[in-house]
Amino acid sequence: MKAKVYVTLKEGVLDPQGSAVMGALKSMRFSEVSDVRIGKFMEIELDADSKEAEERRVKDMCEKLLANTVIENYRVEFE
Amino acid sequence: MKFGIIVFPGSNCDHDCYHVLKHVFNQPVEYVWHKSEKLDGFDCIVLPGGFSYGDYLRTGAIARFSPVMDAVVKFAEAGGIVIGICNGFQVLTEVGLLPGVLMRNRGLKFICETVPLIVDNRETRFTSSYASEGAVRIPIAHADGSYYANAETVKELEEGSRVLFRYSTPEGEVTEEANPNGSVNGIAGIINSEGNVMGMMPHPERACEPELGSVDGCGLFESVINSLVKK
Numbered sequence: 604m605k606a607k608v609y610v611t612l613k614e615g616v617l618d619p620q621g622s623a624v625m626g627a628l629k630s631m632r633f634s635e636v637s638d639v640r641i642g643k644f645m646e647i648e649l650d651a652d653s654k655e656a657e658e659r660r661v662k663d664m665c666e667k668l669l670a671n672t673v674i675e676n677y678r679v680e681f682e
Numbered sequence: 683m684k685f686g687i688i689v690f691p692g693s694n695c696d697h698d699c700y701h702v703l704k705h706v707f708n709q710p711v712e713y714v715w716h717k718s719e720k721l722d723g724f725d726c727i728v729l730p731g732g733f734s735y736g737d738y739l740r741t742g743a744i745a746r747f748s749p750v751m752d753a754v755v756k757f758a759e760a761g762g763i764v765i766g767i768c769n770g771f772q773v774l775t776e777v778g779l780l781p782g783v784l785m786r787n788r789g790l791k792f793i794c795e796t797v798p799l800i801v802d803n804r805e806t807r808f809t810s811s812y813a814s815e816g817a818v819r820i821p822i823a824h825a826d827g828s829y830y831a832n833a834e835t836v837k838e839l840e841e842g843s844r845v846l847f848r849y850s851t852p853e854g855e856v857t858e859e860a861n862p863n864g865s866v867n868g869i870a871g872i873i874n875s876e877g878n879v880m881g882m883m884p885h886p887e888r889a890c891e892p893e894l895g896s897v898d899g900c901g902l903f904e905s906v907i908n909s910l911v912k913k
Contacts (some may be wrong), residue, residue: 616785617788617864620786673783
């Protein structure tokens with residue numbers, strides 16, 4: 604099984620990297636850009652007995668290690 | 683009295699801390715490898731600066747699961763004194779001994795320079811030796827030192843006088859211009875509510891000998907040593 608984990612900054616948390624990229628895009632005349640937020644994308648291969656077990660385990664991974672829930676949200680897609 | 687310095691793969695200020703405690707302050711000190719599961723006999727544990735586990739994923743995120751960290755948490759919960767410097771501060775926030783998180787610097791650059799700080803609360807076991815008013819000079823060296831916590835947590839820190847160090851002008855004024863990394867309220871160092879766990883981004887161990895340009899880091903180590911002697 605494969606889990607795709609998206610980790611993104613919570614709303615209101617400053618993202619200096621995103622701001623720098625937005626500045627670059629604007630200077631390249633992509634003037635329609637109004638905001639850029641940079642996050643992380645992880646692909647996790649794993650063995651699990653059931654879909655439920657897989658979801659539970661990946662949620663646990665996100666809570667414990669993959670995201671810092673003080674500043675980040677996470678979302679998981681399964682394949 | 684014995685100090686322990688935790689060594690993670692990628693720690694690189696462990697020797698500086700050892701040198702200062704051993705040769706400047708003549709204290710018994712030992713390295714503790716991150717695989718160690720016991721901290722028996724230590725009175726103060728230092729988590730040094732560096733790039734534990736290459737800063738992969740987030741700073742301190744993987745070091746926080748090193749075997750020794752369970753022992754550090756137990757040590758802290760039993761009232762032991764814990765100092766986290768730079769990467770050590772980041773590890774302490776990740777493990778939950780201190781609130782908040784250290785994020786990428788506002789200007790995105792790694793900053794390595796000696797900066798002025800004010801000692802905001804001199805009535806803790808980490809700062810009691812800082813007698814005079816005015817700014818102290820201690821180096822910073824980090825890319826991820828922008829302290830962030832939600833508004834409620836920052837309020838708790840401020841109301842509890844738990845901010846120990848703040849970035850300031852050389853005259854000791856806390857201004858946005860004097861804030862090198864975008865930290866909330868210019869926060870450079872904090873303590874937990876029990877007052878036995880401290881984390882700071884500046885490096886006091888790099889400012890303990892006149893040859894290095896500042897001795898303003900001495901106050902921190904002196905304060906801790908004094909508090910242990912009194913105990």
